[in-house]
Amino acid sequence: MYIPLNTVRRCVSVVDALADLTDTARFADVALPQLARLIPCNVLTYNEIDVSARVVGCADLCCASGTAANPAVPDGFGREPLLERFPVADDTEALRIRDVVGRAELHRLCGRRGIRGTVPVRHRLACTVVPSAEFVVGIAFHRVDVPFADAEHAAIALLGGPMTSALRRAAQRREATAxxxxxxxxxxxxxxxxxxxxxxxxxxxxxxxxxxxxxxxxxxxxxxxxxxxxxxxxxxxxxxxx
Missing domain, CATH: 1.10.10.10 (Winged helix-like DNA-binding domain superfamily/Winged helix DNA-binding domain)
Incomplete structure (x- = not known):
């Protein structure tokens, strides 16, 4: 699969940005702006599931004018999770957000007005990062009109390993500090x-x-x-x- 040189360079920038990550809690803050520049989209959605702590984190990054040049945080930031199953390592059953949080919390997360309620997205490119069976991250790019190219699918697949390694290292460093x-x-x-x-x-x-x-x-x-x-x-x- 051919990946343009400029895309490869942006992939390297993502890896470099994650190299110094010392806390899994900062993964979204570091990774999302870099990923938004790598894959232009209308909405970039992030979800994380901490199974042991029974905590779900959600975020939506709205990219102005359908590109990632000027990402802006909308009013609905952090309010709408992807209610889908995320595969978990060594588990035949995939994991859903609703498997971790109770019904009341799920309704609270879903009941608020999310950014995708105001942006009619039609195309989606998603990936799952699973550093451990207890922690799962789901990332999805959404576009209104333009389908995602094969090279963009390849770029996200290329970053799967480095993102997983970055989260594992961050978890080790956090444990070492504690x-x-x-x-x-x-x-x-x-x-x-x-x-x-x-x-x-x-x-x-x-x-x-x-x-x-x-x-x-x-x-x-x-x-x-x-x-x-x-x-x-x-x-x-x-x-x-x-």
Missing amino acids: SPSAGLELSTRERQVLDLVAVGRTNAAIARALAVSPRTVEKHLEHIYRKLQVADRAAAVAHAIR
């Missing part, structure tokens, strides 16, 4: 350095990202190694995600 045995003694700056080390950044790249000198990064790493009682950056990362 763990009493992993880095609670580190300063805020030391945690920032360790997070960047965990995504493969060099000392020079970390220095640029944090607006400090490479020597300062080296000193932070020395403090991290001493506090975590490890000898190198690989061991520090392994300790943090343990």
Whole structure:
């Protein structure tokens, strides 16, 4: 399948934006604007289902003039879920939002006026991201008139793996931060350095990202190694995600 070079570059931008994700709660904030630029559409719908916590998150991003050049948040933002089944890993039965929340919550989510009630969308391109059996994300692009091209389907399929990996890494980092045995003694700056080390950044790249000198990064790493009682950056990362 041929994918235009410009589309490939935008896919890379999505992956780069998600590389530093440290909390699954910020996935939508980071991913949706990037995806809206990648695939022009009228409405971009996002849903997440946290099975263990029995929580559903929903959002609709309305793209002005049918393109993603100037995305604007409509009055109905966050009010209308996709009431469809999302496949879950190692499960023959797919998962629905109504399987997680009660009837009252479902009616509350659906009863409000959603953005798709005012935009007559006809074409849809959807994907599901399943980082674990307990957490499922559904993303759908909607258009009024223009069908989605094969290259756009291919681009979304190409991003499935990186988006899944980004959510898994973010979950690991969040657990590491909350763990009493992993880095609670580190300063805020030391945690920032360790997070960047965990995504493969060099000392020079970390220095640029944090607006400090490479020597300062080296000193932070020395403090991290001493506090975590490890000898190198690989061991520090392994300790943090343990």
